[in-house]
Amino acid sequence: MSIELGHFALILTFAIATISTIGGYGFWRSGPRIALVLSQGAILQFILVAVAFAALVQAFVTSDFSLLLAANNSHSLKPLIYKISGVWGNHEGSMVLWILILVAFGAMVAAFGRRLPDDLLTLVLATQSLLTAAFAGFTIFTSNPFARLVPAPLEGNDLNPVLQDIGLAIHPPLLYAGYVGFSICFSFAVAALVSGRIDQAWARWVRPWTMLSWIFLTLGIAMGSYWAYYELGWGGWWFWDPVENASFMPWLAGTALLHSALVMEKRNALKIWTIFLSIITFSLSLLGTFLVRSGILTSVHTFASDPTRGLVILTLLALVIGGAFALFAFRAASLRQGGLFAPVSREGALILNNLFLATAVGAILVGTLYPLLLDALTGTTISVGAPFFDLTFGALMAPLLLVLPFGPLLAWKRADIVGAAQRLIGAAAVALFATILISALGGVSISLAPIGLLLGFWVAFGAVAELVDRSKLGRIPLRESGRRLAGLPRTAWSTAIAHFGIGVTVLGIVSTTAWETELVTTLNPGESAQLSGYTVVFDRFAQVPGPNYLADEGHFTVTDPGGGTRSMLADRRTYVASGMPTTEAAIETYGFSQLYLQLGEPLDDTHVVRIWHKPYITLIWLGTVLMALAGLLSLTDRRLRVGVPRRATGTQPEPAR
Amino acid sequence: MRWLRVLLLALCLVAPVAAVGPDEILPDPALEQRARDISAGLRCLVCQNQSIDDSDAELARDLRVLVRERLVAGDSDEAVRQYVVDRYGEYVLLNPRLGWHTILLWAAGPLLLLAGLATLLVTGRRRRAAEAGLSAQEQAALDELR
Numbered sequence: 001m002s003i004e005l006g007h008f009a010l011i012l013t014f015a016i017a018t019i020s021t022i023g024g025y026g027f028w029r030s031g032p033r034i035a036l037v038l039s040q041g042a043i044l045q046f047i048l049v050a051v052a053f054a055a056l057v058q059a060f061v062t063s064d065f066s067l068l069l070a071a072n073n074s075h076s077l078k079p080l081i082y083k084i085s086g087v088w089g090n091h092e093g094s095m096v097l098w099i100l101i102l103v104a105f106g107a108m109v110a111a112f113g114r115r116l117p118d119d120l121l122t123l124v125l126a127t128q129s130l131l132t133a134a135f136a137g138f139t140i141f142t143s144n145p146f147a148r149l150v151p152a153p154l155e156g157n158d159l160n161p162v163l164q165d166i167g168l169a170i171h172p173p174l175l176y177a178g179y180v181g182f183s184i185c186f187s188f189a190v191a192a193l194v195s196g197r198i199d200q201a202w203a204r205w206v207r208p209w210t211m212l213s214w215i216f217l218t219l220g221i222a223m224g225s226y227w228a229y230y231e232l233g234w235g236g237w238w239f240w241d242p243v244e245n246a247s248f249m250p251w252l253a254g255t256a257l258l259h260s261a262l263v264m265e266k267r268n269a270l271k272i273w274t275i276f277l278s279i280i281t282f283s284l285s286l287l288g289t290f291l292v293r294s295g296i297l298t299s300v301h302t303f304a305s306d307p308t309r310g311l312v313i314l315t316l317l318a319l320v321i322g323g324a325f326a327l328f329a330f331r332a333a334s335l336r337q338g339g340l341f342a343p344v345s346r347e348g349a350l351i352l353n354n355l356f357l358a359t360a361v362g363a364i365l366v367g368t369l370y371p372l373l374l375d376a377l378t379g380t381t382i383s384v385g386a387p388f389f390d391l392t393f394g395a396l397m398a399p400l401l402l403v404l405p406f407g408p409l410l411a412w413k414r415a416d417i418v419g420a421a422q423r424l425i426g427a428a429a430v431a432l433f434a435t436i437l438i439s440a441l442g443g444v445s446i447s448l449a450p451i452g453l454l455l456g457f458w459v460a461f462g463a464v465a466e467l468v469d470r471s472k473l474g475r476i477p478l479r480e481s482g483r484r485l486a487g488l489p490r491t492a493w494s495t496a497i498a499h500f501g502i503g504v505t506v507l508g509i510v511s512t513t514a515w516e517t518e519l520v521t522t523l524n525p526g527e528s529a530q531l532s533g534y535t536v537v538f539d540r541f542a543q544v545p546g547p548n549y550l551a552d553e554g555h556f557t558v559t560d561p562g563g564g565t566r567s568m569l570a571d572r573r574t575y576v577a578s579g580m581p582t583t584e585a586a587i588e589t590y591g592f593s594q595l596y597l598q599l600g601e602p603l604d605d606t607h608v609v610r611i612w613h614k615p616y617i618t619l620i621w622l623g624t625v626l627m628a629l630a631g632l633l634s635l636t637d638r639r640l641r642v643g644v645p646r647r648a649t650g651t652q653p654e655p656a657r
Numbered sequence: 658m659r660w661l662r663v664l665l666l667a668l669c670l671v672a673p674v675a676a677v678g679p680d681e682i683l684p685d686p687a688l689e690q691r692a693r694d695i696s697a698g699l700r701c702l703v704c705q706n707q708s709i710d711d712s713d714a715e716l717a718r719d720l721r722v723l724v725r726e727r728l729v730a731g732d733s734d735e736a737v738r739q740y741v742v743d744r745y746g747e748y749v750l751l752n753p754r755l756g757w758h759t760i761l762l763w764a765a766g767p768l769l770l771l772a773g774l775a776t777l778l779v780t781g782r783r784r785r786a787a788e789a790g791l792s793a794q795e796q797a798a799l800d801e802l803r
Contacts, residue, residue: 234711236711239706239707240706241706242706340784343781351777355770355773355774355777356770358769358773359766359769359770359773362765362766362769363765363766363769366761366762366765366766367762367765370759370761370762370765374758374759378758380747380758381746381747381748382747382748382750382753382758382759383700383706383747383748383749383750383751383753384751384753384762385698385700385706385708385751385752386697386708386751387698387751387752388751388752388753388762392766395766396766396770520677520678520679520682521679522679600678603678603679603680608678608679
């Protein structure tokens, strides 16, 4: 019964979204009444999709296998958390989650956007409704999650064991929140193009939404990276796979958008480019979610093996993205540019940031799609893998990192580059010293490692230098500096922390790439192995049943170079329902480094054991967490808070000329 | 969508072998390191975008053993790669070779950067020109008024 209720709720959402779209675009000039109707419609859509989603969750939790989706993807013995996460561990369910987040953002705009001008609010909500209608329609007509199965089986097929992990419970919702959040920027851009009105206030409304989505996407990608790191059993954390590139491109574009919207908000410049980036970012998000599923990118192993479904997805993508760009081409010229500035200025620096980020997006996009096009056009099959992307992306990011610390130190409009350089000399010296010291201690195994270290330290210390400079540390009494630091706007802190986070991530990447050690060996219980000063003793081997799997467990004791001992447990599981094996690596964190231990397959009478020492690898994810925290901090800044009124304190008197 | 990828990789785990086994490793560490570097650039043909160095599939293991055999036989790195390409096609190379068919791929990054820079220069100059003030026609009109 509740299943049909959920189904009905989703159909109703489709209907309401369609009506909202038509009404909104038809009557957006009609003032507050239509804005109110669309706001209520947006909130109603959210409630309805929440009901639909809850119906699915209920069926999975109660193991109602008369629901085809639950029968295919759930199992009564599965732990509760994986029953719930199983809802979005498949194509149909993940579509409903996607739509749920879409309408949640729409409802948030309706709830917090009361102070937006009526016509803008109406157009934004109409565009959100258009997206909802399109994807709810797609779900209902081609991938119905509410299909019943008669007769209902006694037991389900189980979720793929690799997906039975806390990572799956968190990673897709975060990633989707990031992808879908950019729909708000998209809707604002479309609204600006339709109404032909765009000003600094527009950028001020858009920036918090961009920031919020960017935070989710940052965490989602980092989470996914860490999950693959521990789940795949050999410690790789980034593969430049098409699926990963698809999530990385919107992140890069979103990062560029954050910076260009800043220019627009402060200086009323870069309007057309900001609009363009808003559209591009969400278009890339759509590509990220759907191109992979359309069956084009990976011809095998995709969810949507049904070719008609792939065709519908592609048509939808073409209509949404193509429509937006057509509108852009038609209307962008009518937008007026403002705010003049010299090439050397804060604006100039932010443009440089955008240039490199946008080029990186373009290069990754070409690298991802090139094999496909080449195959289609000439029949030649090639692979474009990690070595290509490492080189291309690295070559584009190195100059960006090199100039990054200068940006925040430059003034708006016209800046003094020599002055900025002087203020960064300290940071440069410390970075150089740290690099030489570490290279001397660690030995240089990869020739590029010192350059990477230097860039990482330079960016990190450059961010610190900015704070030092703004607090006049060392030039005025310490207490006074402390007061200045505490009094800095939160956005200044946020900039510094985010840039520091980039430096930290770079350092983690470089150190783990250059100084990782590995040992592959065979061990019997009682024997031991040594790696990078760590002694690993294989204590015992045991076969133990889990809730829905059988585990081969290896119990180990590790003695670190300092003499402390810890026990580690690595296991291999065979899942009952599917018969599929997984490896669960044991990971111990020492400071920022990790010891990674995997119990391999039996070889003759012994066990294969793989041990890795990954120096400072946690810095990779720590840096991304810092970036996300910086984003949160910036959101709490009074000037940027979601829903902040257009003019908080009345009108400013016009300055005398 | 990484979970999708993990799921796909899991399909490679079905065969009961795993990435580089202890029985495969060559006694000479220098040779073994060369084998690892070559393996990292060769694609596992049954997996999705995974190198044979990381892959657990049976075929990847066969390729790893093949690479080591060629190295022991005295082949140079490039000769080993060519040996594999001759048998499996250019598809196995994760780093595509520079050639007429990949010229656009390799040039895409630099070209995009140049295009971006050129656009910036042109728009910057145009804007400065606009800032500088009057066009010739406007200047003529102004002179007439004087």
